[in-house]
Amino acid sequence: MIIIEQMTIGRPNNSNNSNRSEVKNILTNINCRLQKGTVTLVIGQTGSGKSTFLNAVAGLIPIQAGSVSYDGQSLWNGKRMNNAVKFKMSILFQYPERQLFAESIRKEFYYSLRPLGLSRQEITARINEAMNQLKLPEEFLAQSFFTLSDGQKRKIALATSLATKPEWLLLDEPTAGIDPSSIPHLLEAIDYHKRIHNGGIVLVSHDLDTFLPVVDRVLVMYKGAIAADVTPKELCDNPSILVQAQIGLPTSVELTTIMHEQGITLSGTPLTPDESADAIIRQIQQLTAGTAHEESSNSLQLNSATIMPTVVSYFSSVSHASMKDNSDENTSTSAAEEAALHDEAAEPSAEQVSATGALIAAVQQLHPITKWLFYLLISSGILIQDQWYGIGAAAIITCICMYLSGAPTRTILKPVKPFLIFILISTFISGLTLTFYPNSIKVAAVGFSIISAAQTTKQLSVFLLIMLLGILFAVTTSGSKMQRGLEQAFSFLEYFRIPVAAFTFSASLLLKFVPTLFAEIERISLITRARGKSHVKQGSIRVRDAHVFMIPLILSMMKHAEDLAFALEARGYRVKRISRLSYNRLPFHLRDLFTTVTGVLLLAILIICDLK
């Protein structure tokens, strides 16, 4: 049994919100018990927290508070996933085709089965069993996933999960993108896992028509909490639960409701269109037999009496809380966040934001050319520093810039982490002094020169500060703004027939690939944790897995490039001459003048620091 107690998952600390304590959790105080041998369906409107719930149960994201345990064993051992639990479950992501990477489907299976330490025969038997279960042809095993359709890839991804024979199957939107004729195979696989293996299944889906008839229990999620924990029959008897959770009604319930509005009350609780049809036929037979029975109880109302009070009180409490949160959020949303959301949106009013917030918003809305200029001025000033107090002054200026940029500290510091490690190692090596015996390579004494070490730290700190400023510039300027800024700065070159627009467009496309690359690394990290069952931090890859993923990473980036090229071609994109883009110029404001003057003054201060 999985026991989830008071589980809370916070939002990753990457919000621009200046008042971070007010950032709401993704999931709050989740309590439930999931039994083996049952299928639980998790439903909810988009963004209600279903995938986060599933990922948390799979141990892919750390929980902030509360606990998750499998058969009495905690999912987490401090900051690491408990080894005794990690093979108990297998998760299929929302876009399962993205969890494939190997050069052949057979190797996909090997990757999933490798951590289990099985014999060759057992591996082959499991691969064949899973392929047969989903009616997948054997020829696929030798093929690359690139040659398969998205639906086929999804089935393969499910087959690799089934082959590991986990006690728990965690499926996120398993019917998405699968053709209707394949859905019975999926349902058979779920049923087989439940009955034959006495396994548990938790599935997240919007597809109520497919799953309501086969699941034992439904968890209705609403705004990061479980709003109702009911059986499918209870849910269909109380469609208002779905309405309040802003979920579309399943076809059978919709039909029952429409007929009820027309004065025809169907007996029983049809869960599928087939059952609805049967209920209608029964009703007609009863009517024609002249036995229109008054007693055809309105189960909707009957069951409402038992479970509705708790659900109604839940929704009313959530909507009160959410109204309050919304108003809190509106007031606490920092101007910086607003600016990030609406790239060139109207400036927020003075009443809406604090003075600091307004300053942060102004910094974010600076003209990219001003930012470039400011960066060049300050970097030049930093570069000439060779005294500690000069570097100290430069560090203070950099910290103020970091604060005013409104960018999350983690986003800024993450890329400089390797450089910090490099500074530490370099400092240590440069401070090391070795004394050798005369005419020998044998070391007589090992010492440490603080002066040499400090000299190295000083020189490298200069580069660290310049790097930090560069990161600030990148994270506060969108790709399109950067492109337009570059075009404006170099537009005069067009008179010499230099295709500036083509260069800036290529540069902006390249910049677009940086986040894509990080997203790909994040995806691979998720695969190594979910399928490779390895202990790696979110967004990291094990060194021993690097060679396995290098080729798929390159191929996937090439695929992104190809898709982008197709999209541009399909939309008829042509690089225009900048002169024709002049209407699109970014305007300069007073704040740009003020920033440039500040940059010049700061440069002067840094020069004075250096002269002292």
Ligand SMILES: Nc1ncnc2c1ncn2[C@@H]1O[C@H](COP(=O)(O)OP(=O)(O)OP(=O)(O)O)[C@@H](O)[C@H]1O
């Ligand atoms: N890495 C993240 N950083 C910030 N917010 C996140 C992150 N992951 C999820 N969220 C937020 O958490 C909320 C719940 O997301 P989740 O993906 O769990 O929703 P969902 O119910 O599965 O939605 P859907 O049906 O669209 O898949 C959303 O508001 C989403 O923006």
